[in-house]
Amino acid sequence: MPDYDYIIVGSGTAGATLAARLTEDPDCRVLVLEGGGSDRNFWLKLPVGYYKSIYNPSYSHLYRSEPDDGINGRQIDCPRGRVIGGSSSINGLIFIRGQHGDFDDWARRGADGWDYNSVLPYFRKLETSSGTPSQYRGAQGPLQVSDLRNKNAACDAWMEAAGEAGLPRNPDFNGASSYGVGSYQLTLRGRWRDSAATAFLKPAMGRPNLTVKLHAQVFGLIFDGKRARGVSYRHNGQDCQVNCASEVILCGGSVQTPQLLQLSGIGPASLLRQHGIKVRHDAPEVGENLQDHIQMRTIVELSRRGLSLNDHIRNPLRLAQMGLDWLINGAGPLSVGAGQVGGAMCTKYAEDNRPDLQLFVMPLSVDKPGKPLHRYSGFTTSFWQCHPESRGSIHIDSADPARDPKIRMNYLNTQRDRDVTLEGLKIVRDIYRQPAFRDLWSREVIPGDDCRTDEEMLNAIRSNATTVYHLVGTCRMGSDAGAVVDPQLRVQGVEGLRIVDASIMPSITSANTNSATYMIAEKAASIIQSSH
Template sequence: MSGFDYIIIGSGTAGSTLAARLSEEDAARILVLEGGGADRGFWLKLPVGYYKSIYDNRVSHLYKGDPDPGIADRQMDCPRGRVVGGSSSINGLIYIRGQHADFDDWAALGARGWSFNEVLPHFRAFETYAGPPSQYRGAHGPLQVSDLRNSNPACNEWLQAARAHGLPQNDDFNGESAYGVGGYQLTLRGRWRDSAATAFLHPALKRPNLTLETGARVTEIVFDGPRATGVRYVQNGTTHEVHADCEVILCGGSVQTPQLLQLSGIGPKELLREHDIPVRIDAPEVGENLQDHLQMRTIVELDERGASLNDHMRNPISLAKMGLEWLLGSRGPLTVGAGQVGGAACTKHAENGRPDLQLFVMPLSVDKPGKPLHRYSGFTTSFWQCHPESRGSIHIASTDPFADPRIRTNYLSAEKDQKVIVEGARMVRELYSRPEFRHRWRREVIPGAEHQSDAEVLTAVRQMAGTVYHLVGTCRMGSDAGAVVDPELRVNGVEGLRVVDASVMPKITSANTNAPTFMIAEKAAAMIRTDASGTSEDTAYAH
């Protein structure tokens, strides 16, 4: 196989978006290599199907973290999409950019050109928002974004309690501010999920200059002197080598991108020498700076049967009604994602009035996706710290490219993270206990009323909290010598190699990370097209 300008490794959120945008230039020849298979199947398309897909090893790589003392020596699940569309094909569909200041933080940390005002045009360029027009929202992009299409009485009363607590109503978390409470927006196209594959890659594959290879596991980046010139990959048991005339672009995500860089000799020299890998670039931060949101689920048992989806899912009549709502009106519980309502709040530890707690509410309860709903009438409020200070790492465990790397999550290793998450548990209990909601429930199931002191609540969090699947940051972007990539996402120390995925985030955004990953790819496409054509970036993203 030959004759490509760009080789894109990975067809996830970033890879699919980038491939589609680059292929808009007729002269550009693009190859996308995806280790997983096609994004076919009903559960990949049905919005609520994330519940079945995220732990399905046919479409998800089920990584596990090392035993972590911060979470009672448990090993955290770290599933990542292994299918066309990547994690955007299996995630909970929540579309939220994060706080404006998240991106200003990036710029302050050396990511020049990535402040909120500078990235807003790229956010607007790729979305079509179904809600009211706004200077903050896009109306002509490939990705379809919809307001919540389901109403639940218990969720509505939870919102009443939150507003009575002092949190303002917010009808658009992606508008002027992320602060306050309301319904979450989702990536929906009609009644179906809209992933990076359905919005970007599949339409673009009609162009003759774009090629997709599935079941293609990249094992190594190929170099000619200081320049990345191609990759080796295995497909159906056969090793192939393919070359790029312009650039090799890593879109493997926060786990596989640093793993492949390390296997190719770009990483901490001590780690590479430990595995007898020749050191091409001593890059100590490749695989460092790992960040994630640690989510604590709280569950109460409702008094009245029928307000919880736990009840409806066991009632054939209710199931039939849900199916009709979805089929005929593209509405109802089958159109929801990983959260129906919620929002951003400030604990007493918040700085400068900036929310430090994100809340997600679902009228159901379960141990984790893929497991049966509880037999009682459960109701869940999950929360996480928006700006965790704890940092982990991802390091290769061997030279086998098919072996999982070591993922050290290091949750709650920063004292502030402990304080904020304990305060978050107290705030959620206050919301449950407000008169607007208190009549709804009979007992607290998780963490349980026996956990009252700060120490007891923190112990419960360590034993019960889980990931929100937001691993980012392992190939940090910046302007300093230690950064893995520069603000144009070029890997420092080599030529012809970029990273375009969530691993480049210097700091995790405050909420779900899928929308910012779309933006990273949209902006990267503009920069790459600028480099190729000599035009300004403004011209490059005016698709």
């Protein structure tokens, strides 16, 4: 008999959560194979450390997209976590589920049983929220979710300005509605980041029925006829194979999961034959339906020094104060993630009063994570379209598993996407000019005061917008024959194979996707336990 019941490929947000839940049954033997290594690094623990880690090749697979006409021929960096905990160990810590309607949309698209009322219990199960108790929030889950622990006068003024522009305050984006502005919640355990590794996997690793192998790069699936029986992988320079008694479960994410399927003969037949791969199952949608949020960052220079973290970072006394605040109180600027305040709002293109624009605000400015903060007193408001229509793809470029696939994003590929994003820029500029904020800044740096016409603004968006690292959808879930997985997350056309990660999302959630990925794993664990 095989040594394991389940083989989980990937220890990211979904894989770590799923492994912990399945091994709560002492008779369930689970092997987790992770291509990356340990998360024992200070920058992976410090909340604001994602600025250092997200582009660090020791912890992130630095994929790069193909040149994209929608963003003036630029290529986009697409870092994916390559470490225990996956992208939950390197992301910006923002915890927001998305709109209730996002999940009702999934159900309407054929993901039976994935409507909001059906998934809410799993959202509640996974978290312990530090906020006000409510029917929407969890109080006993492994993942610690904290309210913002940093105050900034410029951010407070921005929220007042958003109120003057017509947006109400929202005390909890994960409650009754995501509409309005407020502070973002973060995955924090005490003063440190809480990831899928720290919340789920590591506490479970003491169980005798869980085995985790790091630096184990899976490069193929093993089949017995139509049934997946195991995987082939490379570990410490050795080529290995391992079989399981029940199922192989792919948790590699929206890039690596379709890549592994295609390398194993499951995907568009023409693509597989092009690279000399035997077609095991012709699945035209494997690697298709790629979605992402593309954000436009606007930056203004504040006229009062001391409001921007750009100023504090170069002041030794303020740096020491920041360090002490974090060390003693677990608070202050070192405790923040990718956004302090922001919210969701409706443009004139919104349908059914559902927000179609998400905003993120930080009292700093930088070219991208890992780069030095600007020397002027910068302040950033980013925004993205909640429900983009544009779709891209993930296609292998070779039968060599060590070679990155081709990532085509196709950003701003529809008129609606361009219209909503352009309207978003106008709205953000309007908020800057409201009475509560307009006297705090002296000039607009990006896109710049000389950018006035719609054509100029759209070109500025094409030249400056970038990913929010929310790649999803490449192994779509549905009830139709074309869906890659059914609502039980079983890969159609074969047996003994499931997918549990963000690639199964039929459509992207309106905000950050990490919370929904945790939920997918929680619900998947329940489905699998019920079926076996």
